[in-house]
Amino acid sequence: MAFVMLELRSLSKSFGGLLATADVSLAVPEGRIVSLIGPNGAGKTTLFAIASGFLTPDSGSIHFLGQDVTGLPPHEICRLGLVRTFQVVKPFAEQSVRENILVGAHLRRAGHRDAAEKADEVAELVGMTGRMDDLAGSLTIAGRKRLELAKALATEPKLLLLDEVMAGLNPTEIEEIIPVIHRLRDSGLTIMLIEHVMQAVMKLSEYTWVLNQGRLIAEGSPQQIARDPAVIEAYLGHGLAARIEAENRANA
């Protein structure tokens, strides 16, 4: 059994009358790439926000590296080694790529030279070495996504929560970022991703949890998940999964 890096226990969170997270429990093993999928509004980002301290759950607890971190603020959770990226990336547009990455690097490295070394190192990892002096505001969406990744990596995490790093990228850009994420895992990081790009989920993740209306409805390898009637139903709409299954049976 792999060491459990992050454990979410019976988490629930409501916004007014809406149950965005409904009794969710899951355990992320060390050294893997795992993923969280589900239709729009399923509660994926809310779960990331709870795990990383941006939201406090109404009930349940979060355990990172065996420590109960429920209620800790994001910067303290980040210092322990858990960092998230944001779906909507907002770099400091008037600052350079280097300055943006340095914001992350300064979490652990007070000295400028030390932080700058880290910034160079992560820029190389995400393929931004040649863009360090560009203004963040001048980057394409793909460039901003890489910068978001670099800022998170500069905090030297053990667990990285990636919220839709592929959204808005074209197929070539997606193909280019997949090996970057594999390299990060190979360097020892544990990665959990939220992703709508199923091609990327299939290629990258070893284990997947599926959320629908705040609840976990399935888990397993991406291949298992893709065949799960409850998952197909959640994505395609009420009744459709049963119809597809009936059609398959009729055609068999």
Ligand SMILES: Nc1ncnc2c1ncn2[C@@H]1O[C@H](COP(=O)(O)OP(=O)(O)OP(=O)(O)O)[C@@H](O)[C@H]1O
């Ligand atoms: N701060 C908030 N206040 C009120 N409602 C919220 C808030 N954040 C999220 N919600 C609602 O909670 C539900 C879950 O939202 P969430 O963003 O977690 O879903 P998601 O699975 O990440 O969706 P998407 O794939 O579209 O990003 C949605 O119905 C959303 O409108």
